[in-house]
Amino acid sequence: MPTRPERHRPDRRRFIANAAALAAVGLLPSAHAWAAPCRKQDSNWIPDDAFLAGLPGIMKAFAVPGVGIAVVDDGVVAWSRGFGVTNAVTGTPVDARTVYEDASLSKPVFAYLVMQLVDQGRIDLDKPLVQYRRPDYLADHPWIEQITPRDVLRHTTGLPNWRSKPATEKLVPMVKPGTRIDYSGEAIFWLQLAVEAVTGQSLDDSMREHLFGPAGMDDSSYTWNADLAARSVYGHRAHDAAETGMPPQMFREQWSIAQQIADRWGKPLSAWKYEDAERALPEVIALAPAGLVTWPGDIVANAAASLRTTVQDYAKFTTLMMAGRKRAPWEIREATRQAMLTPQIDIPGRYTQKGLGWNMEPTRDGPVFYHSGSNGGIFKNFALGDAQRGRGIVVLTNGGSGSFVHQRVVRAATGYDLLSYDL
Template sequence: MKRHLVRSLILCCSLLLSSLMLFPQSAVPSIDALIVAAQDGRRPETERREAVIALGKVGVRSDAAVKGLISLLRDENQYLAGDAAAALAASGSRAVLPLAAALKDSSEPVRWGASVALSKIGPAAASAVPAILRALDSNSLRIRWCLLITLGEIGPSAKAHYGILEPLLYDADADIRWAAVYALRRIDKGRFEAQRSIENVTAVIEERLPALMKELNVPGVSIALIRNGSVAWSKGYGIKDVRTGEPVTTQTMFEACSMTKPLFSYIVLKLAEQKRLDLDKPLREYLDEPFISLKDEKNTVTARMVLTHTSGLPNWRVGYEETDGPLPLYFTPGTRFNYSGEGMFYLQRVLERITGEPLDRYARRTLFTPLRMERIDFGWRAEHDTLIAAGHDASGQHRLKTRYEHPNAAYSLYTSAEEYASFLSRLLRPDDARPELLSSAGVAEMTSRQVSVSVREPMDRPGAATGIAVHWGLGWGINQTLSGDIIYHSGANQSGFRCYAQFRRDRGTGIVIMTNGTGGSELWQRLVRRIGDY
């Protein structure tokens, strides 16, 4: 107690000394005098700021000081205005209602300063919530951003207004979306992290998809949803070929593009479980590949590096893989991430050497046929031709209907959205012990964070699905989010197909989107931006 009294006495003496220096002819300056001093642009900046600090010290017991500090928020000296906002925050609850009123001021700097002060007051500013909500209509992005942060600092006292704020998760501005996440998570964490219902997700799809297809010139789309580890809903939209006008159905097959890679990775990991392939053994011990440079370092490329895209190989060599041209290493294997289709094709050749079969035939025999997956294959088959959609360009015109007769582990898979979702469901049911499937330990390793990927930004998703960082597993991308990891992969082929898939192992949910137009990338991104982590 004695120490506390001594510290208080020292503080009072310091304030008195500052006041005497500012006002040598007046031992105890009035609030009016301090305000005049703070507003006097002819005084040195240090003296003006000392006057503001002094006002903050008496603000807790003076409405006049609060009013004077609010007037200083419009000062051209930003440092002084910042001091005024801090002093108002120090005034606490006495300043809340005057600051709430200041949110309607015609001066943008005053509204900004009032927003800042309220954010620093925090939960004690709860009585200002109605005024804050009205001020969110501001044309100033920085004020809207700060007010959302303020609501987050106020916390659960704003819970009744959660529904009003939720649409801001989809605001056009990324900073506003982030601030809405910050606010809603602190206002009601349970509601913020609640899983979306399948009814909610299908309603979003039905409402938005037709307009997106029209705007982005995407002729056909097929979507499948997974719930509780099983395919729960699927539907086709539009047409699979503008030349014929045939409708897309749940059986329509699309090019899976780069979403071929995760399924191929699954087959590779099954080989590893069977002890026929070592993920960390140099691939040249299975199949020597003629690199043109870094001949010693080529010996270190492993299956794990290929599946995590750290092999050092380019995405595609000049002239493409079919010509079997020179294939250089771009960097020392295992040292950094660089997405590579060539790595998958190299590993495919290793698999074919080990199994003695082409990839497509091996996959049919060991996986697709035993699991009765009929609308899926690593290459074109005559019996599938009438089911396969054609690709279209950015204007929605026919581009190409492919026949990939030579399977490629990086891009040649044909499948329906429903069938691909069926494959994903195998990853979400660890209790399924059929010999064709990966063990639960194998699936866990496949979907675990193997490498960090700083060169990529997380997917743009709302709310609890807001991304923090990107990692890569064994064949899958992984978005670390506020509520857990989302496993995902996208795909784009030059033939005019775009597709996307994601799932949550902890929730047993997932979505597959397949399109037959180059505008499909923008389409699925906009849908995911609304749906989030289902």
């Protein structure tokens, strides 16, 4: 479903420095931060004309029909452009209103909401998650009791990425929480249910109130409606896939069936919470092809994987992570922003680090924050930012080989050959 678990590789460089101030306000588990001197470069991250002229050829080589690129410079969205088509069969052109399936780029956006609730005193990063909500699919295991929101956001819960049979399989940690990094969509989804309990709202309603509305992210949603259906890209197989034809569309197919129930209830999918999905599940299963929908998580907003945005909206979000900007009252505090971009656990041998919702990687100019996204083997995305220099780039694609495209875009735009590409 979302991204594959990350593999451990040797540490190439580490930038660890004192961050006692963040630890003092309870945002860091220890007094460590990542820092490196910044070197000002004259060029921005907008790809040059020569590269953009050749981009359609790169897309064709890797069978990626559509790409959206947006660039942040000096802390604002400075440039954006779409290429190709949303659907290789219909040939509908990509435009400024095209909505992409962001896949695991969903996670940093959700993490921002969680940190807003932390700033409001409604969530404690180090309080056991079971004290907020204990879904009935959790295993009866002592390690479950130790998992905290911090563990979730830095991927140290010990939980698997996704259960293979969520309708019948209990969720149980593989290792003691806080001892190693295990990339887990399941953990993010559990934290989402805790946020529902804290706010009394659906994920989309919380997002609209706290983030999407204030940030002007008007084309963003973790769920589905007729407008999103019309503007959303279709996913396409990798260039070297053995199968042919349009692949299964996963969320699009699941949502389309759930939409029938939502219409009958008069309650939009954006307002559904987990209990609504539980109630609707038998009817949806009856309407769906065998195996398409198996548990409530298939038909409710998924904080780990189901975000849809325009490329401009996602770039707007990355601007919130930039240093030195004047912050509106609804935004997270400066110390909280720094905590999101500060390594939260020291795992020897890792070449990248986990912040709260973001990954961090050293470069010649200092650390950058990033996240990748992969859904169903047919959507591949990447977002990268340099908080100190106020720069960022977002590349969203609708092809299973989209990583080959977004890597080339980011290299051409930034000059970085990132180690994170080896995941």
